[in-house]
Amino acid sequence: MTTMIIRTFVMLAIAGTLAVQSVGAQGAADRTKVLRAAADALGMVRWSDIGSATTRLPGIDIVNTMEFQGSGTSEVAGRTFKTEYHAALGYNPLAMRVEVTRTPQDGGAAQHTIRTVRDSYAWDESQIGGGLVPGKGTATPAATAVQERLLELWTLPYGVVKAALAAGEKTVVSTEGGVSVITFPLAGPLAGVTVKATLDAKNFVTKVETRPDNPARANLATETDYSNYADRAEVLTDIKSPGRIVRRQGGRTILDIEVKGWESNNPYLVFPVPANVKAGR
């Protein structure tokens, strides 16, 4: 009797282990399939067939630098502004420069800001590239803004796919309401923030929610909707970009823009860190 119980226990343990391995393998396969589908929908995967009679290179993630402009509205401290939004960004190195011109809808002077981040540095520029050449603008360090600015980069559709791929086995895919959902943790300065991205039936990233594990970092809790995907580049690339971006925080819509153009041909965009920012001055 004892032998039989032990045998049954061992068999159950083996079956359980195999089941877990099977679920794990299935999970990995699903993750690979869903992330590939999302990357393909955005046009992120390319290989070369030119001059390659003797080569057969695999595909790689070709998204590095991008630039887009849009206009719409934004809300700051309860005030609504007509907003012109211009973003230049790169994933290698990790950097983003956001130039925003806000005109209060209830009257008042327009506000113009240039917020930049690169790796672990954040600063505000008085003009594009301010602070790099003496006498040509200033750069004001904004060290406390690093996380918030990096979050904007990682919550763009391409950032979501890149970060989910980088998170490896920590990335979980599931199905909610018949569509794929990708959940993964961010790393580096954004460790402790979880991203939940929802894909539509065409595998485009349509909703990105971020949740910090610490209530003190509530500024990192955001929701962004992306819709109306198309190739918006003047130099066509087959990379699809969203035509509308709506970002919410704390139940309020803080940005709602229609995208006018999205250059995706890895344009020349650079983000050198001014010496005074490196020195923390």
Place this chain on the structure above:
Amino acid sequence: MHSSRRTIAAAAAISLVVAAVVVAQEPARRTNNAPPKPSGATPRASDGHPDLTGVWNGLGDNLNGVPNQIANNGVLIESESSARDLHSGLAITVFPRNTTRALNSEEAERAAALLRRSGSNRPIYKPEYWEMVKNFDHNANEEDPSNNCMPAGVPRGGIPSYISQQPNHVMLVYPGQGGLIATQTMYRMVPLDGRQHTPLQELDGTYTGESIGRWEGDTLVIDSWGFNPNTWFDQIGGYFHGENMHVVERYRREGNTLTWTATVEDPDVLLEPWTTTPRVALLNPRANAMLPESQPCSERDLSHIVTKEHH
């Protein structure tokens, strides 16, 4: 019935043999764009320096194709599961091809344009030139100075296809080509006799500048200035320069490979010097290797281009 089985068996055997022959005849395909590893001894000239003489066109290694252009711009695809950016060291995600269909020309051009621009090794211009550089690249079909059969210049010409090394000079030959950079044949005679540069203000700018060579150990260093501003200094990117550009090239032969880098200084437009990603050429091993005649450069495509797409 038995006859039928024998026929099937014979057909199967023949199929296997044919398949084996086909597989054997198909050239091995590279699934990476890693530079070739050196092999063989490095020959020495009578003065003891490495002898760079030879035809450096790689012989069928596709060094002029887009895969190598991608490597030139700093993206190293090491295998079917690994790639990285050489400048930053950052890993790049690799995906298997999900179709056996060949890309059509439009897809291939767009892919090539993206692949060649995805690396991180970019010269840092002064901010007032950022828009200009971006627009040059954006409108490269019209703006690229080499598109109208002009010389590629230095350092855009890259590694010469032929080098003749003499005790007091080296001769560098760059055949003209269509495709990636449609440009005319270019040659440079670079003295190695210890002379000094002519003062910059006394030089009329040229496409290849005034070049003077010297040996630093086993590395041939060619120092050039005295350029005109009519070239871009890399194959992509709209990287213009001024008349005060100073270029230092380094050539190092190891066995049957030649590694080349160029550092560009131009304080008028650049915030800091910029160095190319190292490029590697393979020696043509044939004893009777020759450079074929360059086709006459005649720009015929430009007037038919209706979009801004380029590779």
